[in-house]
Amino acid sequence: MALGFYFDSSRCTGCRVCQIACKDRLGLESAGPLPRRVATFEVGVYPEVSVFSNSIGCNHCEMPTCVANCPTGAMYKDASGIVLHDDDVCIGCKTCISSCPYDAPQFAEEKELIIKCDSCKALRDAGMNPVCVDACMSRALDFGDMDELRSKYGSDLVSEIPCIGGADVTVPNLLIKASTAAVRDDCQEILL
Template sequence: MAYGFYFNQQRCIGCGACQISCKDKFDFQTAGPRPRRMDNFEAGTFPTCSMFTTSLACNHCDNPACTEVCPTGAMFKGADGLVLHDDEVCIGCLSCANACPYGAPQFNEEKGIVQKCDACSALREAFGGNPICVDACPMRALDFGDMEELRAKYGGDLVSECLGMPSAETTSPNILIEPREAALGDEATLRAIIL
């Protein structure tokens, strides 16, 4: 069994509620760390340009690069397959942050350690339900659960990578994306939009 996220890029309106709720959960009151990141992109060439948004957190990969390089065992794979982080064991060396192709581990300068999405494990264990980002999305563009159940629920036209993301080959991320057409276009026409 593997757990992961579903993201419907076609529904996402780029409001940032997922990112804000995640920062609030971690109590990040400063700019910088974003365990869930919402980024906007433009792709294509005139007159056929399009925009799309990508919302990413930790992809809880089957083969996580971060756990392989962590010298203290602070970054580890839990019994349920989620990639977890032990704040008490972390020494802030940034090995995991440098190894993760998705930028999931985020350095918290105030604490001097790395922190990352844990799919709100403690909240879900205590109260049940979804990770906070899923429930914060007004367009219901996010979902979380068993990967096979998510595939069955949302269909077969899903991808695990799109423009603006690294290759999914080596890490096998547990993310399913219902992409916009522009997100599957030519990498050479991709431009990040800084808001």
């Protein structure tokens, strides 16, 4: 059984509520690290221009490069396949940050720690959803067993779109229902 996220880019409005809920749960009160990040992209040329937003956290990859390159074992996969970080073993070398193609591990200056999405493991252990899933007003996010997510959301899902690379190396546990705009390779991020 592999656990991971489902994201529907056709439903995401780019509101960033998932991003804020994640920061709040982790107690990240200052500007800086975003364990769940929302970015908005534009594609096309006038008069045929579109925008889409993308929400991404840790993809809890099958072959996580952050785990493979961590010199101390601070970054590891638990029995359920979730990629976690052990603060007590970390030496702060930031190798996990430079290894991850998704920018999932990030350094929190005020805490002097590597932080990342842990899929709200403590909440899930208590029978709840990750906060990003429950916070999403558009219901563009879900989390669970990958086979169950495929069954629930359809067979036309992908694990990579042009604005998110790295799937060939890491095999992310991420299923994306890509909008028409999201599959175009002429995307440019809009900085808001």
